[in-house]
Amino acid sequence: MALDRAASCCAAPLAAAAAHFSRAERAAMDRALGAAARGVRGANPLVGAAVLAPDGRVAVGRHAGAGTAHAEVVALAAARARGFDLSAATLLVTLEPCAHTGRTGPCAQAILDAGIRRVVCAAPDPTALAGGGAQRLRAAGAEVRTGLRAQEARALNARWFAARAAGRPFVTAKIAQSLDGRVAAADGTSRWITGPESRAAGHAIRARADAIAVGTGTALADNPRLSARTPDGAPAAHQPVPVLIGHRAPAPDSHLADSARLLRYPSRDLAAVLADLDSRGIGHLLVEGGPRLISAFLRAGLVDELAVFTAPVLLGAGTPALADLGIATLSGAQRWTPDPTGERLGAPERLGADTLVRLQPSPPDPPRHNHSTAPHHGED
Ligand SMILES: NC(=O)C1=CN([C@@H]2O[C@H](COP(=O)(O)OP(=O)(O)OC[C@H]3O[C@@H](n4cnc5c(N)ncnc54)[C@H](OP(=O)(O)O)[C@@H]3O)[C@@H](O)[C@H]2O)C=CC1
Numbered sequence: 001m002a003l004d005r006a007a008s009c010c011a012a013p014l015a016a017a018a019a020h021f022s023r024a025e026r027a028a029m030d031r032a033l034g035a036a037a038r039g040v041r042g043a044n045p046l047v048g049a050a051v052l053a054p055d056g057r058v059a060v061g062r063h064a065g066a067g068t069a070h071a072e073v074v075a076l077a078a079a080r081a082r083g084f085d086l087s088a089a090t091l092l093v094t095l096e097p098c099a100h101t102g103r104t105g106p107c108a109q110a111i112l113d114a115g116i117r118r119v120v121c122a123a124p125d126p127t128a129l130a131g132g133g134a135q136r137l138r139a140a141g142a143e144v145r146t147g148l149r150a151q152e153a154r155a156l157n158a159r160w161f162a163a164r165a166a167g168r169p170f171v172t173a174k175i176a177q178s179l180d181g182r183v184a185a186a187d188g189t190s191r192w193i194t195g196p197e198s199r200a201a202g203h204a205i206r207a208r209a210d211a212i213a214v215g216t217g218t219a220l221a222d223n224p225r226l227s228a229r230t231p232d233g234a235p236a237a238h239q240p241v242p243v244l245i246g247h248r249a250p251a252p253d254s255h256l257a258d259s260a261r262l263l264r265y266p267s268r269d270l271a272a273v274l275a276d277l278d279s280r281g282i283g284h285l286l287v288e289g290g291p292r293l294i295s296a297f298l299r300a301g302l303v304d305e306l307a308v309f310t311a312p313v314l315l316g317a318g319t320p321a322l323a324d325l326g327i328a329t330l331s332g333a334q335r336w337t338p339d340p341t342g343e344r345l346g347a348p349e350r351l352g353a354d355t356l357v358r359l360q361p362s363p364p365d366p367p368r369h370n371h372s373t374a375p376h377h378g379e380d
């Protein structure tokens with residue numbers, strides 16, 4: 001329903017507004033997209049904004065993660081700090097400004113309050129909660145054009161949009177493996193395969209996730225705390241909700257059994273688990289393992305981001321990082337591609353002796369056409 005509403009609100013202006021973007025507006029939107037790409041994935045989409053002054057100067061901002069100021073607000077503050085005349089400026093944003101009050105206020109109102117009269121947004125916001133910003137701006141008399149770099153903006157958040165449309169959290173799966181793809185040695189020992197820098201990066205993901213899930217196999221083997229901690233062991237400011245999935249009960253007196261916040265799902269129905277987490281306001285779920293639970297998520301196409309930490313450690317035997325994915329032949333392989341976002345724009349990260357690769361599902365192959373008659377959805 002939400003998608004229909006947003007699509008109908010923005011589809012017509014998209015077509016009507018085609019080809020009415022100046023070179024300076026295109027360049028400013030590219031800078032907004034570049035800023036968005038350097039954000040962090042999670043409960044919120046990646047969003048960037050740029051304020052284009054009449055003299056051609058550009059002030060850029062991006063959303064730095066859940067709970068922080070939205071991109072428009074950051075860009076407006078940067079423009080104010082540089083003395084831009086906002087009443088004569090154009091705001092370009094990669095996603096339709098929100099119209100709701102969440103952890104921060106509605107951006108559509110912040111834009112109006114700043115005196116901005118002209119807005120260009122790349123992609124509509126398909127979420128029921130946040131959508132409607134373009135309408136609100138127009139109703140207040142602002143000029144709103146949409147569709148500039150729409151494809152790029154949609155591609156940037158394709159998995160996030162898909163998760164929202166399905167009514168489930170954005171799912172990150174984390175694997176900490178040896179060079180030969182094992183997550184535990186033959187005797188079950190697994191602490192630690194990866195080094196301290198990797199583990200600190202893993203805790204940074206925990207600290208921005210709303211919830212962190214393991215299967216009962218991991219709970220029983222590892223007695224994990226599932227807390228987010230700084231490198232010196234202190235608790236991080238934000239703690240994810242621990243989640244346990246599977247029929248078996250955690251051991252009495254284990255960390256998870258003792259946790260008052262534990263959400264326990266004696267189930268293997270991952271879609272139902274995710275729907276319930278969504279209903280509890282969990283926007284970003286980190287699945288830490290183990291292999292059977294992550295593999296079930298992968299088989300169901302429910303992983304939006306894979307964070308794979310690989311240590312230069314050989315085990316030769318032990319627990320493989322993944323269980324059966326139901327793939328019988330190479331043509332059925334799941335293909336993943338580096339996520340070209342974040343501070344390193346998709347480059348692998350060296351963490352001490354380890355390597356971190358962040359991946360997203362490869363988009364399906366485009367349908368083959370005999371003639372190039374596919375309609376062009378670009379802005380010009
Ligand atoms: N290095 C690393 O990154 C990590 C390593 N590990 C290691 O992995 C090992 C444990 O792995 P593993 O045994 O695979 O444990 P898992 O944590 O994957 O738990 C498996 C259990 O998950 C439950 N489950 C819930 N939903 C599903 C589903 N849809 N499909 C299948 N199972 C589901 C089942 O529980 P039930 O039978 O109760 O219904 C199943 O037995 C340990 O040695 C641990 O140290 C674990 C995490 C991370």
Ligand SMILES: Nc1c(N[C@@H]2O[C@H](COP(=O)(O)O)[C@@H](O)[C@H]2O)[nH]c(=O)[nH]c1=O
Pocket residue numbers: 176183190191192193194198199202214218222223224225226227288289309
């Ligand atoms: N072995 C292994 C990891 N294992 C993960 O960490 C969990 C323990 O969490 P906690 O009790 O909160 O410290 C464990 O159950 C498993 O999910 N993580 C890594 O970054 N590197 C590693 O080598």
